[in-house]
Amino acid sequence: MSAVDRVSGRALPMRGDSIDTDRIMPARFLRAITFTGLEAHLFEDDRREADARANAGNGKPHPFSDPAYAGATVLLVNANFGCGSSREHAPQALHRWGIRAVVGESFSEIFFSNSVALGVPCVAVSRDAAGALMTLVEKDPATIVDVSLSDMRVSAGGTSHPIALPASARASFLTGHWDATGLLLREPEAIARVAGALPYVTGF
Amino acid sequence: MGETLLEKVWRAHTVRTLPNGQTQLFIGLHLVHEVTSPQAFDMLRARGWRVSRPDRTFATVDHIVPTKDQRRPFLDVMAEDMMSALERNCRDYGIPMADLSSGRQGIVHVIGPELGLTQPGMTIACGDSHTSTHGAFGAIAFGIGTSQVRDVLASQTLAMSPLKVRRISVEGTLGRGVYAKDVILEIIRRLGVQGGVGYAYEYAGPVVERMTQDERMTICNMSIEGGARAGYVNPDETTFRYLEGRPFSPRGDAFERAVQWWASMASDRNATYDDEVTLDGATIRPTVTFGINPGQSVAVDERIPSPTDVPPQERTSLAEALEFMGLAPGAPIAGTPVDVAFIGSCTNARLSDLREAARIVTGRHVAPRVRGLVVPGSQAVSHAAEREGLDRLFRDAGFEWRGAGCSMCLAMNTDRLEGREICASSSNRNFKGRQGSPTGRTLLMSPAMVAAAAIAGEVVDVRTMIPAPESPAVR
Numbered sequence: 001m002s003a004v005d006r007v008s009g010r011a012l013p014m015r016g017d018s019i020d021t022d023r024i025m026p027a028r029f030l031r032a033i034t035f036t037g038l039e040a041h042l043f044e045d046d047r048r049e050a051d052a053r054a055n056a057g058n059g060k061p062h063p064f065s066d067p068a069y070a071g072a073t074v075l076l077v078n079a080n081f082g083c084g085s086s087r088e089h090a091p092q093a094l095h096r097w098g099i100r101a102v103v104g105e106s107f108s109e110i111f112f113s114n115s116v117a118l119g120v121p122c123v124a125v126s127r128d129a130a131g132a133l134m135t136l137v138e139k140d141p142a143t144i145v146d147v148s149l150s151d152m153r154v155s156a157g158g159t160s161h162p163i164a165l166p167a168s169a170r171a172s173f174l175t176g177h178w179d180a181t182g183l184l185l186r187e188p189e190a191i192a193r194v195a196g197a198l199p200y201v202t203g204f
Numbered sequence: 205m206g207e208t209l210l211e212k213v214w215r216a217h218t219v220r221t222l223p224n225g226q227t228q229l230f231i232g233l234h235l236v237h238e239v240t241s242p243q244a245f246d247m248l249r250a251r252g253w254r255v256s257r258p259d260r261t262f263a264t265v266d267h268i269v270p271t272k273d274q275r276r277p278f279l280d281v282m283a284e285d286m287m288s289a290l291e292r293n294c295r296d297y298g299i300p301m302a303d304l305s306s307g308r309q310g311i312v313h314v315i316g317p318e319l320g321l322t323q324p325g326m327t328i329a330c331g332d333s334h335t336s337t338h339g340a341f342g343a344i345a346f347g348i349g350t351s352q353v354r355d356v357l358a359s360q361t362l363a364m365s366p367l368k369v370r371r372i373s374v375e376g377t378l379g380r381g382v383y384a385k386d387v388i389l390e391i392i393r394r395l396g397v398q399g400g401v402g403y404a405y406e407y408a409g410p411v412v413e414r415m416t417q418d419e420r421m422t423i424c425n426m427s428i429e430g431g432a433r434a435g436y437v438n439p440d441e442t443t444f445r446y447l448e449g450r451p452f453s454p455r456g457d458a459f460e461r462a463v464q465w466w467a468s469m470a471s472d473r474n475a476t477y478d479d480e481v482t483l484d485g486a487t488i489r490p491t492v493t494f495g496i497n498p499g500q501s502v503a504v505d506e507r508i509p510s511p512t513d514v515p516p517q518e519r520t521s522l523a524e525a526l527e528f529m530g531l532a533p534g535a536p537i538a539g540t541p542v543d544v545a546f547i548g549s550c551t552n553a554r555l556s557d558l559r560e561a562a563r564i565v566t567g568r569h570v571a572p573r574v575r576g577l578v579v580p581g582s583q584a585v586s587h588a589a590e591r592e593g594l595d596r597l598f599r600d601a602g603f604e605w606r607g608a609g610c611s612m613c614l615a616m617n618t619d620r621l622e623g624r625e626i627c628a629s630s631s632n633r634n635f636k637g638r639q640g641s642p643t644g645r646t647l648l649m650s651p652a653m654v655a656a657a658a659i660a661g662e663v664v665d666v667r668t669m670i671p672a673p674e675s676p677a678v679r
């Protein structure tokens with residue numbers, strides 16, 4: 001596994017608090033036994049609604065439909081992003097679409113850890129910084145947003161903001177150990193020892 | 205100094221500290237279902253790993269099962285595929301499974317407790333965010349994603365960051381017609397949908413202590429709606445009595461020893477908490493959500509807020525919610541017409557929920573335009589309800605009585621809203637599109653309130669329809 005210390009690229013602004021995983025990936029697309037092709041259905045219902053309005057001359061298309069943001073690798077969000085269902089289908093689809101880092105005010109814990117497992121850092125910035133970055137990118141979608149886990153900063157268009165990321169997640173990205181299974185399998189005797197000391201495992 | 209249950213369980217399950225500072229935590233029970241596991245099994249196969257502890261793993265099928273015609277193969281080809289994938293994986297890796305022919309199938313968070321698999325002091329993980337339900341037994345239980353399902357399958361452990369504990373005490377008593385669902389909706393309304401991020405919620409106080417296990421499950425179930433990945437109640441006599449004689453509970457002397465250990469895992473009296481919150485149970489009223497997240501709720505006799513009533517940072521989401529819901533700011537929530545009434549889900553589809561709802565519908569009939577659906581949480585609930593004649597009461601009142609599963613809680617089968625229908629629902633999520641129609645609308649409430657809404661054809665205060673005696677939480 002490779003270390004993740006920097007994600008740099010064009011960004012996609014996704015405004016709104018508490019965007020839940022049902023909206024990111026509606027349940028009907030979970031009717032499959034693989035994650036293949038999920039990216040085609042990202043925000044499908046929201047997109048259909050926003051795009052229909054845009055076609056009627058009312059507002060902009062959904063950012064995930066807007067050609068201006070095609071190829072973005074950084075997702076910009078507000079607060080409590082990815083709340084609700086634990087479905088990894090949501091971060092899987094974002095990853096398959098090309099997202100390699102998420103920058104926002106805050107994240108649901110399950111979404112955050114699912115993203116870690118895919119090597120996608122979710123880094124926190126202030127509400128003001130999130131708003132400023134989104135405005136910058138909306139004005140000029142070609143803006144390069146640079147997320148650095150070594151410097152713990154996000155920079156774009158001559159501005160720079162501090163980012164927050166729990167120390168454990170940061171260490172996992174910087175050392176390339178974001179896929180935990182290998183580490184978890186390393187000390188089977190220690191696992192067996194803990195299991196053997198639990199009364200409910202040994203039958204009381 | 206005393207310890208909380210969380211600290212005790214964490215310590216007992218800690219394998220080691222990982223290089224990044226996280227804890228490697230042993231998982232005592234891994235529950236598996238058909239939607240979030242097939243990819244995990246594939247990852248396992250691709251890496252040539254075995255399932256480490258099939259004996260500590262248990263599977264069932266709930267999300268995609270049809271609730272009408274359950275004959276195999278299912279008419280729905282995708283559902284059949286998912287079902288057979290789970291059956292194959294369980295067979296290949298020796299994992300016990302409660303399938304449709306077992307008499308034990310049901311929503312994973314209903315059958316775990318029902319079978320006695322869920323026990324105090326355990327760590328429990330499942331690829332489902334409502335795993336927090338099992339915390340009602342004094343377990344530390346949380347939802348995980350598919351990559352973490354793979355981790356638990358392979359190692360029976362997880363890499364976890366420690367959680368803080370917020371103690372939420374509900375004092376006093378609940379009024380008539382006020383249920384566990386109203387308590388948790390009120391908690392989420394007060395603390396917000398992200399108030400619990402980083403915390404486990406410990407629910408305590410006289411109201412919670414008097415609650416049945418079913419009611420405690422309703423509360424713990426929706427911890428995640430408040431942002432808390434886990435929620436728990438300290439195990440007590442109510443818990444132990446519930447577990448006695450269940451298929452997977454210890455028996456005889458072992459049960460006595462188990463009770464001692466279980467009791468020892470409860471938070472100490474002098475434990476310290478990262479935060480403490482107190483609510484007065486007497487002020488809680490039957491509660492209804494009006495928006496698109498579970499924190500957007502009002503008491504049934506209140507009015508829907510308008511964007512000017514709320515703090516600036518909530519205005520945009522409130523405006524978005526009202527637009528989507530087609531509800532007018534300042535209007536009373538009572539009287540909102542409903543098209544569908546859904547009694548089901550891991551929050552509120554246990555026998556006691558069905559009994560309460562049945563009390564309301566007895567001798568009455570569902571309003572002419574309303575489609576009413578009762579979906580028991582498990583086959584065991586269904587059979588018990590049928591033995592009591594509840595199925596007949598519901599059918600006579602004009603409800604459909606279905607087979608067990610998640611059904612219209614997330615609409616992965618054919619039970620779903622059409623167009624802009626409004627659904628009075630006993631489930632846990634009112635997200636846009638949650639019940640299967642992208643424009644469908646959900647009003648969350650207690651099962652008794654859903655029953656009342658079905659009869660009236662609109663949101664109505666269940667207290668005006670409730671016969672004596674009192675609701676269980678009041679007893």
Ligand code: SF4
Nearest residue numbers: 334549550610613614
């Ligand atoms: S009933 Fe609803 S919330 Fe519960 S497990 Fe099923 S889909 Fe999830």
